Amino acid sequence: MGKLFAKIYDIMMQPLEQKGLTELRKNLIRNARGKVLEIGSGTGLNFPFYERADKVIAIEPQPLMMNRSLIRANDALVPIDVVLADAEEIPFQDNTFDTVVGTLVLCTIPNPLKTLEEIRRVCKPHGTILFLEHVRLDRPILGRIQDWLTPIWKHVCDGCHLNRKTVELINKVGFKLVRKKQYCKNLLLEIELLNSK
Numbered sequence: 001m002g003k004l005f006a007k008i009y010d011i012m013m014q015p016l017e018q019k020g021l022t023e024l025r026k027n028l029i030r031n032a033r034g035k036v037l038e039i040g041s042g043t044g045l046n047f048p049f050y051e052r053a054d055k056v057i058a059i060e061p062q063p064l065m066m067n068r069s070l071i072r073a074n075d076a077l078v079p080i081d082v083v084l085a086d087a088e089e090i091p092f093q094d095n096t097f098d099t100v101v102g103t104l105v106l107c108t109i110p111n112p113l114k115t116l117e118e119i120r121r122v123c124k125p126h127g128t129i130l131f132l133e134h135v136r137l138d139r140p141i142l143g144r145i146q147d148w149l150t151p152i153w154k155h156v157c158d159g160c161h162l163n164r165k166t167v168e169l170i171n172k173v174g175f176k177l178v179r180k181k182q183y184c185k186n187l188l189l190e191i192e193l194l195n196s197k
């Protein structure tokens with residue numbers, strides 16, 4: 001399934017990108033500064049929007065996704081290296097990055113808590129963490145519908161969980177919340193965190 005998903009990902013995302021997702025990506029990514037790590041960078045849809053970063057290292061475990069992102073990395077305004085790697089075991093030393101970015105990725109990674117702990121480890125103290133994530137709605141009926149749909153959705157969308165309680169997971173790790181903005185009636189969240197370790 002991974003290969004097919006990688007092949008159709010950009011086409012599948014196009015309507016959402018046109019409806020405002022691209023604008024949300026731009027707004028988030030322009031806050032990434034210094035040495036940046038992007039986790040699960042997919043086909044590199046965020047790459048054109050890095051302006052203030054000195055350097056970006058993007059990790060992505062799916063080889064076809066990674067290959068597809070290389071053109072966007074070459075065309076980017078800042079240097080971007082793409083590395084085949086898993087965000088559950090980030091292959092960098094402690095306190096390496098000024099900013100860590102993740103978009104639409106904590107929904108898919110099998111162990112998001114382990115990933116958040118890894119982000120905490122590799123991000124410098126007082127570094128910034130930027131997420132754009134869809135989450136489980138805190139509303140009885142709609143949340144249940146997300147729970148029911150998740151098994152089939154996961155199958156079709158390469159592991160994506162519609163019902164991840166991402167904010168609860170973030171709170172467990174102990175980052176300091178700087179900013180949280182909600183879109184699409186709370187379905188999509190833009191989150192800025194401080195690595196207060």
Ligand SMILES: C[S@@+](CC[C@H](N)C(=O)[O-])C[C@H]1O[C@@H](n2cnc3c(N)ncnc32)[C@H](O)[C@@H]1O
Nearest residue numbers: 040041042045062065086087103104105108109
């Ligand atoms: C829905 S796509 C999002 C891609 C991209 N971040 C974006 O905003 O378009 C989810 C991505 O998470 C990646 N992914 C899945 N498991 C992962 C893991 N363990 N570590 C890092 N990335 C992972 C997938 O390969 C895929 O590229």
